[in-house]
Amino acid sequence: MAATYKAPLRDIRFVLHDVLDVSRIAELPGYEDATPDIVDAVLEEAAKMCENELFPINRSGDEEGCTFENGVVRTPAGFKEAYKTFIEAGWTSIAADPKYGGQGLPKTLNFVIEEMICSANLAFGMYPGLSAGAYNAIAAHATDELKQRYLPKLGDGSWSGTMCLTEPHCGTDLGLIRTRAVPADDGTFRVTGTKIFISAGEHDLTENIIHLVLAKLPDAPEGTRGISLFLVPKFIPDDRNAPGARNGVACGSIEHKMGIKASATCVLNFDDAVGWMVGEPHRGLQAMFTMMNVARLAVGMQGLGIGEAAYQGAVDYARDRTSGRALTGAKYPDQSADPIIVHPDVRRNLLTMRALNEGARALSYWIGTEIDIAHHHPDPATRQAADDLVQLMTPIIKAFLTDIGFDNANRGVQIYGGHGYIREHGMEQYVRDARITQLYEGTNGIQALDLVGRKLSTGMGRLLRRFFHPVDAYIAEKKGDAALKDFTGPLAKAFQRLQQATAGLAQKAMANPDEAGAAATPYLRMFALVALAYMWTRMAEVATAKIAVGEDIAFHTAKLKTGRYFMEQVLPEHLSAFAVAMAGARTVMALDDDEF
Known part of the structure; x- marks a missing residue:
C-alpha cells in the first residue's frame, strides 16, 4: 500500500481558530484582510495544490532526481510544470510585501502552507523556500534600489534565490x-570563491537565480567580524530588469545525496562575479542571520511536514494490513485476521507520532503568530516581547521538530514492516528526506548550543522569561480545574524540573563551559517536551469546552485522548533528559582524544 497524503485541515483549523484565535492577527496594522474566512479559503486552495500537484510527483522526483550536464541542472519530470502552476496561483507571494507586488498575508499563514508543502513534496518546497529566505534578507538589509529590482521578481517566483555560506573547508x-x-570602480564588487551544499543553486525552474553570498573584503578583520554579504545574480539584470549578461558564477557539480534528490544541491564557483553589497561592510553575518533564522523555522516545519505524512501513511497501512488476532480476542471475526492497528505496539507507535505531530503543530503555529506580532503590533514593548519569544524558540523548533520528523518517519517504516523498507510503498523516502533536516541550517547539536549558550543568557534571562512567566501563570490559573487535572498536574511537575535544570545549568556553565556543551542536547529536548505539554494543556482546555457545548464531540474527544497519551506516555521522557542534562560533563570529557 503506497503512502498517501491529505492536508489535515480540521486539525489546522482547530489550532489556528480555537487555540490561538488567529482572528487577533487581522487586528494588526496591514493584516486587516486576513480574516478567519480568508485564512480558511487560502488553506483550502493550498491543500488542493499540495495534494493534487505536488504529492503526485514526490516519489517520481525522488527516483529520477536532478541531472547535471555541461553546467546545466535539470529538475525531474513534472517539476517545471508544477512550479509554473505554483507561481501562477500566487503561492510565492503569499507573505511578500504588497509594496513589491506581494499579497501581504500573515507569516502564520505561510507557516501552515509550508507544513503542507513539506508533507507533500519536501524537495519541491526547497526551491520557493530558499527564495523566501533571500527575499527576507534583501527586504531587511538591502538598498531601496536593490529592493526595487529584485523583490518583485522573487515575490512572483519568476526569479529564485539561494544562500551561499558553506565552503569546502568550513x-x-x-x-x-x-x-x-574586491571593490570595483562602479560601486559593485567582484566576488571569487567556491561555495558547497548550495540548495537550489542551479536549476531550470526560473529565468534567473539570485545568490546571497558571504565573502570578505580585502581589508576585512579576522573571523566572523570580517564577513560581508553580497547579492550575486546568475544573470545581471538589464535596463528593463530582464535577465541580461551571464555573470561569473557557474555550477561545478551537484551532490548525490541520501534524500531530497529532486532538490539540486550544488557546488557553485564564483569567478570575478559582479555583486552588490547587502547591508554594511563586515556585518554580513548579521544580515545573513535574517535569512538563516527564517530558514531554521522553515526547516522545523519540514520536520513537522514529514512527520505528518509518515503518520498518515502508517495509519492507512495499519488499518489495511491484517496479521494475527488482538491479544484480547478477535476484533474483526468476519476476517481471517485482525488489522494490525489492534496491536498495542502498533498503536503506541501511531499514538506517539500523532501526539508529537499535533503538539508540534500547535507550538510552531503559536510562534508563527508571534512573528506577525513582532513585525506588526503597534506597541514597541509588545513587539519586543514577541520577538524575544521567537528568538528563544527558534532553535527548539528547528531541532526538536526535525528530530521528531525523522523519528516519526522511522516509526512509519516500522509499522509497514518489510514493506516500509521497499521503495514502491513510499515510506522509506520520508526517512531519507527527513535526515537532512537535522543537519542543514545548523546541525541540531548547534541549535542546542545556541539555546544554552546564547538564548538563555541574553538580557540576563530576558528571552527565557517570555516563556517561563506565561506558563507559570497559566499553571497557577488552571491548577484548580478538575477537568484539566490530567494535564495541569504533569505539566506543573515537568515545568518545575525544567526550571531546576535551567538554574543548575546556568550555575555549572559559569564555572566550566563544557558543562553547558554536555547538557545542551538533552536540555533542549526537555525544554521542547515541556513546551509541547503546555500546548497540549491549552488544547485540552479548548477541547473540553467544545465537548461541553456539544460541538464536534468525536473530534474533540479524540483530541483529549491523544493529549492524555502524550502526558502519560511521551512527556515522561523529560525525566531521562533531565537526568542526562544534570549529569554534567565529567564522563563526556573523560576520554583523551587518542582514546577514541
Whole structure:
C-alpha cells in the first residue's frame, strides 16, 4: 500500500481558530484582510495544490532526481510544470510585501502552507523556500534600489534565490571563509570563491537565480567580524530588469545525496562575479542571520511536514494490513485476521507520532503568530516581547521538530514492516528526506548550543522569561480545574524540573563551559517536551469546552485522548533528559582524544 497524503485541515483549523484565535492577527496594522474566512479559503486552495500537484510527483522526483550536464541542472519530470502552476496561483507571494507586488498575508499563514508543502513534496518546497529566505534578507538589509529590482521578481517566483555560506573547508565556523569580494570602480564588487551544499543553486525552474553570498573584503578583520554579504545574480539584470549578461558564477557539480534528490544541491564557483553589497561592510553575518533564522523555522516545519505524512501513511497501512488476532480476542471475526492497528505496539507507535505531530503543530503555529506580532503590533514593548519569544524558540523548533520528523518517519517504516523498507510503498523516502533536516541550517547539536549558550543568557534571562512567566501563570490559573487535572498536574511537575535544570545549568556553565556543551542536547529536548505539554494543556482546555457545548464531540474527544497519551506516555521522557542534562560533563570529557 503506497503512502498517501491529505492536508489535515480540521486539525489546522482547530489550532489556528480555537487555540490561538488567529482572528487577533487581522487586528494588526496591514493584516486587516486576513480574516478567519480568508485564512480558511487560502488553506483550502493550498491543500488542493499540495495534494493534487505536488504529492503526485514526490516519489517520481525522488527516483529520477536532478541531472547535471555541461553546467546545466535539470529538475525531474513534472517539476517545471508544477512550479509554473505554483507561481501562477500566487503561492510565492503569499507573505511578500504588497509594496513589491506581494499579497501581504500573515507569516502564520505561510507557516501552515509550508507544513503542507513539506508533507507533500519536501524537495519541491526547497526551491520557493530558499527564495523566501533571500527575499527576507534583501527586504531587511538591502538598498531601496536593490529592493526595487529584485523583490518583485522573487515575490512572483519568476526569479529564485539561494544562500551561499558553506565552503569546502568550513561549515559552521564561517569566520574561516575564503571567498573574496574586491571593490570595483562602479560601486559593485567582484566576488571569487567556491561555495558547497548550495540548495537550489542551479536549476531550470526560473529565468534567473539570485545568490546571497558571504565573502570578505580585502581589508576585512579576522573571523566572523570580517564577513560581508553580497547579492550575486546568475544573470545581471538589464535596463528593463530582464535577465541580461551571464555573470561569473557557474555550477561545478551537484551532490548525490541520501534524500531530497529532486532538490539540486550544488557546488557553485564564483569567478570575478559582479555583486552588490547587502547591508554594511563586515556585518554580513548579521544580515545573513535574517535569512538563516527564517530558514531554521522553515526547516522545523519540514520536520513537522514529514512527520505528518509518515503518520498518515502508517495509519492507512495499519488499518489495511491484517496479521494475527488482538491479544484480547478477535476484533474483526468476519476476517481471517485482525488489522494490525489492534496491536498495542502498533498503536503506541501511531499514538506517539500523532501526539508529537499535533503538539508540534500547535507550538510552531503559536510562534508563527508571534512573528506577525513582532513585525506588526503597534506597541514597541509588545513587539519586543514577541520577538524575544521567537528568538528563544527558534532553535527548539528547528531541532526538536526535525528530530521528531525523522523519528516519526522511522516509526512509519516500522509499522509497514518489510514493506516500509521497499521503495514502491513510499515510506522509506520520508526517512531519507527527513535526515537532512537535522543537519542543514545548523546541525541540531548547534541549535542546542545556541539555546544554552546564547538564548538563555541574553538580557540576563530576558528571552527565557517570555516563556517561563506565561506558563507559570497559566499553571497557577488552571491548577484548580478538575477537568484539566490530567494535564495541569504533569505539566506543573515537568515545568518545575525544567526550571531546576535551567538554574543548575546556568550555575555549572559559569564555572566550566563544557558543562553547558554536555547538557545542551538533552536540555533542549526537555525544554521542547515541556513546551509541547503546555500546548497540549491549552488544547485540552479548548477541547473540553467544545465537548461541553456539544460541538464536534468525536473530534474533540479524540483530541483529549491523544493529549492524555502524550502526558502519560511521551512527556515522561523529560525525566531521562533531565537526568542526562544534570549529569554534567565529567564522563563526556573523560576520554583523551587518542582514546577514541
